[in-house]
Structure formats: C-alpha cells, structure tokens
Amino acid sequence: MKVTVDEDKCCGGGSCVLIAPDVFDQRDDDGIVVLLDAAPPEEQHEAVRESAGVCPAAAIALSESP
Incomplete structure (x- = not known):
C-alpha cells in the first residue's frame, strides 16, 4: 500500500490521526x-x-500494491 495526502485539501479534522496515529499526524x-x-x-x-x-x-489517497 502507498499512501499520499493532499495538504491543500486537508481541513484539519484529525480523524486520520485518531484512527492511524502511526501513519498520520497533524x-x-x-x-x-x-x-x-x-x-x-x-497490520x-x-x-x-x-x-x-x-x-x-x-x-x-491510497494505491494498493499487489
């Protein structure tokens, strides 16, 4: 899996950080x-x-690798 984020779209809601704190921060x-x-x-x-x-x-955005 490859993860990308678009900072220009982000509204700072913070849900991502609560769900996956090892992958996202604010x-x-x-x-x-x-x-x-x-x-x-x-995992x-x-x-x-x-x-x-x-x-x-x-x-x-996510892209799944085989």
Missing part, C-alpha cells in the same frame, strides 16, 4: 495532516483504509 500550527509513513506495514492497512474513508476532505 501540524501544531494549523492542524493540517502530516504523513508519517507512506508505505505502512500490512496498519485496515486503519489507513478507514482513515481515508472517513476523511471529510478526501485528502488521503
């Missing part, structure tokens, strides 16, 4: 998403998919 000054791991281990994939699904701004 900037202190404005709450915009910070990607900590663009290729998370398999994080379900949480990352959930984070992408609940993102109110659709700022998280």
Whole structure:
C-alpha cells in the first residue's frame, strides 16, 4: 500500500490521526495532516483504509500494491 495526502485539501479534522496515529499526524500550527509513513506495514492497512474513508476532505489517497 502507498499512501499520499493532499495538504491543500486537508481541513484539519484529525480523524486520520485518531484512527492511524502511526501513519498520520497533524501540524501544531494549523492542524493540517502530516504523513508519517507512506508505505505502512500490512497490520496498519485496515486503519489507513478507514482513515481515508472517513476523511471529510478526501485528502488521503491510497494505491494498493499487489
């Protein structure tokens, strides 16, 4: 799995950080998403998919690798 984020779309909701804190964080000054791991281990994939699904701004994109 490869994860990308679009900081311009991010509204700073923070759901991604609550669901997958090992993969996402937020900037202190404005709450915009910070990607900590663009290729998370398999045990994080379900949480990352959930984070992408609940993102109110659709700022998280996933590409699944075979």
